[in-house]
Amino acid sequence: MFCGILAVLSIFMLLAPLVCALPFLGGGDEVLDIFSRSGGGARNLKKFGENLPSLSSSTQTQRRASASNCTLLTEHEAKKLPGWQKIIEHADKLWGTGKRSIKTNDEHEPDYPAKICIADKIQISYQGAPSCMTENVTTDGLLSGTNGTASVSVTQGFSASSSFSLSESATIGVSQSYMTMLNFPEVASTMQDFATSVSITNYVSEYFTSSYDEMETVTLLVAVSDGHHCSVIESVTTCTIEGTGELQFIASGYIWFEYVDPVAGHYKYPVMLEDVLPDPASRSSYARFRGNTTAISRSSYQATCKEVS
Numbered sequence: 001m002f003c004g005i006l007a008v009l010s011i012f013m014l015l016a017p018l019v020c021a022l023p024f025l026g027g028g029d030e031v032l033d034i035f036s037r038s039g040g041g042a043r044n045l046k047k048f049g050e051n052l053p054s055l056s057s058s059t060q061t062q063r064r065a066s067a068s069n070c071t072l073l074t075e076h077e078a079k080k081l082p083g084w085q086k087i088i089e090h091a092d093k094l095w096g097t098g099k100r101s102i103k104t105n106d107e108h109e110p111d112y113p114a115k116i117c118i119a120d121k122i123q124i125s126y127q128g129a130p131s132c133m134t135e136n137v138t139t140d141g142l143l144s145g146t147n148g149t150a151s152v153s154v155t156q157g158f159s160a161s162s163s164f165s166l167s168e169s170a171t172i173g174v175s176q177s178y179m180t181m182l183n184f185p186e187v188a189s190t191m192q193d194f195a196t197s198v199s200i201t202n203y204v205s206e207y208f209t210s211s212y213d214e215m216e217t218v219t220l221l222v223a224v225s226d227g228h229h230c231s232v233i234e235s236v237t238t239c240t241i242e243g244t245g246e247l248q249f250i251a252s253g254y255i256w257f258e259y260v261d262p263v264a265g266h267y268k269y270p271v272m273l274e275d276v277l278p279d280p281a282s283r284s285s286y287a288r289f290r291g292n293t294t295a296i297s298r299s300s301y302q303a304t305c306k307e308v309s
């Protein structure tokens, strides 16, 4: 029996550091240690995920491009900003307290927009440690063909799904939907880091979900004598962890003060929010969310071939 795994991986050489060890068991059984030198286990699961391509990244990019993390700021919302009083004082000082109206996104002034934006990356903070379960799953392969190979198709990699709900909504951008990315940090030896794109509606108890999928089906070709049946044992780890996140809704752009009687020859003047309120916190409101994430890591570490009599 020669030592050969043809390891024709459908995409590329995921299992590059193949260890070819064929300790013969009794009765014509053979055990191939497919996985890396350090053997199976959580560290390998993590490495595995890191090396895999992100299948979802191209679709995420497309969705990001067509969606926005900003909406238009209304007059009503501007008045709710923590620093609003400073905006009023600023206008009073420059143009007086004469009869006036306040406007945002004036259709006659398209170059002076006012927006509410959320950050394009939100960090998830985990609460406590993940609760994990590992089990061995056996995938049966095909009988070896006439030319001395057997193939086994296994699913490997990492996937995760989350369900969150808003425990607190922001006072601006209410009921509006925003696109952003959620960044999930790594949990040492248990879960890899990953990012998903989500659409979040700013409304208390509103649910949103996200999912991430790096699972790949790879076909292993194992060189064996004719009449052998091969199977692969995979380690499948499922972890659940609770996480929270905070969304900062930041207002920026222009507020128009439109006077009934002209001031210094003009009826209206713009105030730029960022000029008068340079600290983003003074023109922000926050939403908070909480929920659970379940992550699944699959890695194969052993192929066993048995002679079929």
Ligand SMILES: *[C@@H]1O[C@H](CO)[C@@H](O)[C@H](O)[C@H]1NC(C)=O
Pocket (backbone or CB within 6 Å): 067, 068, 069, 070, 117, 118, 119, 120, 250
């Ligand atoms: C999202 O908002 C941030 C400001 O909070 C801005 O810098 C970024 O360009 C926005 N991204 C998109 C896609 O609108």
Ligand SMILES: *[C@@H]1O[C@H](CO)[C@@H](O)[C@H](O)[C@H]1NC(C)=O
Pocket (backbone or CB within 6 Å): 134, 135, 136, 233
């Ligand atoms: C999975 O199989 C490996 C190798 O046979 C063994 O060492 C390990 O204890 C098994 N794990 C579980 C959870 O059954």
Ligand SMILES: *[C@@H]1O[C@H](CO)[C@@H](O)[C@H](O)[C@H]1NC(C)=O
Pocket (backbone or CB within 6 Å): 006, 144, 145, 146, 147, 148, 149, 221
């Ligand atoms: C024969 O072996 C080659 C690899 O050398 C493989 O691609 C092919 O599928 C095998 N054919 C059969 C019938 O098993």
Ligand SMILES: *[C@@H]1O[C@H](CO)[C@@H](O)[C@H](O)[C@H]1NC(C)=O
Pocket (backbone or CB within 6 Å): 242, 290, 291, 292
């Ligand atoms: C997360 O799951 C745990 C266990 O099922 C549950 O007790 C907890 O309430 C969940 N957290 C949220 C925010 O749904």
